[in-house]
Amino acid sequence: MTVQDTPALRATSAQSLIAEARSNGRGSLDEAAGKALLAEFGIRVPRSRFAADAAQAAAMAADLEGPFVVKVVSPDILHKSDAGGVTLRLADAKAVREAVDAMAAKPLIAAARVDGWLVEEMVPVGREMVIGGYRDPQFGPMIMVGLGGIFVEVLRDVAFRICPIDAGDAEAMLGELKGRALLKGARGEAGVDEAALVDVMLRIGGADGLLMRHQADIAELDLNPVIVSSRGAVAVDARVILSPTPESVDAGPDSSASPLDTFRPLFEPRTVAVLGASTKDVAIANTFIRRMKAFGYAGQIYPIHPAAEEIEGLKAYPGLADTPEPVDYAYIAVGAERIPGILAKAGGRCRIAQVISSGFGELEEGKALQEALIEGARAGGVRVLGPNCLGTYSPRGGLTFPSDAPKEVGTVGIVSQSGGLTTDIIKRGEWRGLRFSGAVTIGNSADVKPHELLAYYLADPQTRAIGLYLEDVKQGRAFFEMLKGADKPVVILKGGRSALGRLAAASHTGALAGDEKGWEALGKQTPVSIVATVDEFIDMLLALQHFTLRPDKPTYAVTLFGNGGGSSVLGTDAFAAAGLEVAPYAPEARDRLEAMKLPPGTSVANPIDTPVRTLQEKDGFVAGEILDIVYGHADPDAVLMHLNLSAFVGRGSVDPIDNLFVVVEQTKAKWPGGAHFALALRTDGSAALDERRRHYREKARAIGVPVFDEIAPAARALAGIGHIERQLGRR
Secondary structure (H helix, E strand, C coil), X not given: CCCCCCHHHHHHHHHHHHHHHHHCCCCEXXXXXXXXXXXXXXXXXXXXXXXXXXXXXXXXXXXXXXXXXXXXXXXXXXXXXXXXXXXXXXXXXXXXXXXXXXXXXXXXXXXXXXXXXXXXXXXXXXXXXXXXXXXXXXXXXXXXXXXXCHHHHCCCCEEEEECCCCHHHHHHHHHHCCCHHHHHCCCCCCCCCHHHHHHHHHHXXXXXXXXXXXXXXXXXXXXXXXXXECCEEEECCCEEEECCCCCCCCXXXXXCCCHHHHHHXXXXXXXXXXXXXXXXXXXXXXXXXXXXXXXXXXXXXXXXXXXXXXXXXXXXXXXXXXXXXXXXXXXXXXXXXXXXXXXXXXXXXXXXXXXXXXXXXXCHHHHHHHHHHHHHHHHHCCXXXXXXXXXXXXXXXXXXXXXXXXXXXXXXXXXXXXXXXXXXXXXXXXXXXXXXXXXXXXXXXXXXXXXXXXXXXXXXXXXXXXXXXXXXXXXXXXXHHHHHCCCXXXXXXECCCCHHHHHHHHHHHCCCCCCCHHHHHHHHHCCEEEECCHHHHHHHHHHHHHCCCCCCCCCCEEEEEECCHHHHHHHHHHHHHCCCECCCCCHHHHHHHHCCCCCCXXXXXXXXXXXXXXXXXXXXXXXXXXXXXXXXXXXXXXXXXXXXXXXXXXXXXXXXXXXXXXXXXXXXXXXXXXXXXXXXXXXXXXXXXXXXXXXXXHHHHHXXXXXXXXXXXXXXXXXXXXXXXXXXXXX
């Protein structure tokens, strides 16, 4: 049975089923109502009748075709099979009557309120699937699909996505299942109608699907099983759990104000107020003023102090409303209990305040004070970053909180819920060659949410790539929708992914606990790379800083070129583990490389294994001839050159690696839009070689080449690049 009707009629009818259940005090739909709900969305369900007792059940069977299934309908019994409330393969009306009588006598059923019995036609044999949905506390409706039976119960062979999904998402979910081959047909079994399965998934989780239309009401949905055969898909059981009360739905980002206009005062402040500096001691606010001066901030700095005339050589003012000019950015490091009142008195003369102080929502006893902070900010017309953070770094605006941060304006924008980690990212990133368009610490995110700053970076022409450290995204739905439409790559370092990590996150920023299925799905549905360590975070951002992404040719095929046979073998394994391929060349490219007659010990099959002696040919410029053939005739998606720097020590007066940068620059100019080029420079850990690598990193940065310490991290970064390119290519 397939039901077709208009969306308006479907929504009205479905809502009445939910409303009736709520009016009867039920927390779920009974199976009959659940299947009626599915039918309203065009999902096939078995022909069935509802009966009040055994006699009526037998009579109802006369209107149906056997064999039959009989199930108990009770508000007290959610899992019917566990209570003995399901009987299969009943041949006729007599068997139906006997089955009802037998089930009614079972202890769990006898003790429950029984509304009646559902008599159904049995669905022909097929592959059992499970399709489910639930409301994720951060991202809203999510859909799950998996193979039924042991595959879901023991092996947990399932895939998740954030709703709404499209046909491509549904296909990708099926592709993730370890048992996918069973759907195609195995050991003589016929394949199933996958198109019908995809159709059910879209009717559940698509843009106009059940989970999206009724996300405020449905807490959990379980279709187990859905029988799929070559003749289509039928949902033979339905469990619908309602939210205790209709939940509010995140409406998404507020588009009434331009993010560039909202946050330009943060990244390019003309006036900065500082609260918490002292005339006697060197407080954190004093340090901030000194670092701003050393950094070369060109605007006005206004210390705010109730009594002082001058602080750090600057005229002081009693309040935010008393400065000569309105304040673009305020740095606040005073006692937490004083801050709500300070913000309330701003009189609309402060655009953005960053509250460094802690003692707010990260502590149970500070939650009320955090609410007061927001109320005070609204009264004073101030947007608040934090509380419980360290500051903002913007080289284009002369704003900094770390000492000795790079002054060069870059293209990587950072948002982080950890101040200390942001300092690490800026300083370690600087040594690796990263340069930033900005870095904002947001701590508890009580007012300004991560997705608002994400919107700024997406609109900011200075920013090419965005990195986020998050423990709690706050408005996950708005965040997800923004990422789905993003035209720039994003890297997320997610804190609190484990159960114990989530507990740590909750004590740190008041983060919302929950499983990570939503984050995993977000990484698969958007141009986002989700990483687990600071090193991986920097690796990905470094690649994105230098590469021009190619959505029309996502990274997959890689040329591995360097010295060290064992390293090449391990490198090939590392790329395979990352889902990329280092495959032997076709004859055209290989024949041309072999015709070069390179020194003995050289292999050109891919990996291209070149001993030091080979790389020293023509003072290192032989690498250019090799790369010309690779780019012109092998056409890989990426080239990773790996060099063991210790192998070059004492091997002649010419440093072929220095010349290599000339070669790479010429190659990139000759083959614009060609393969991504990256370097892995390995050392023995000695101070001399580490310093030499630092020298090479600067040369590489100047020509737009990312440098990695080992092959494996480069492989993971290139795999992340490929994922982002594929997602951007779906637009």
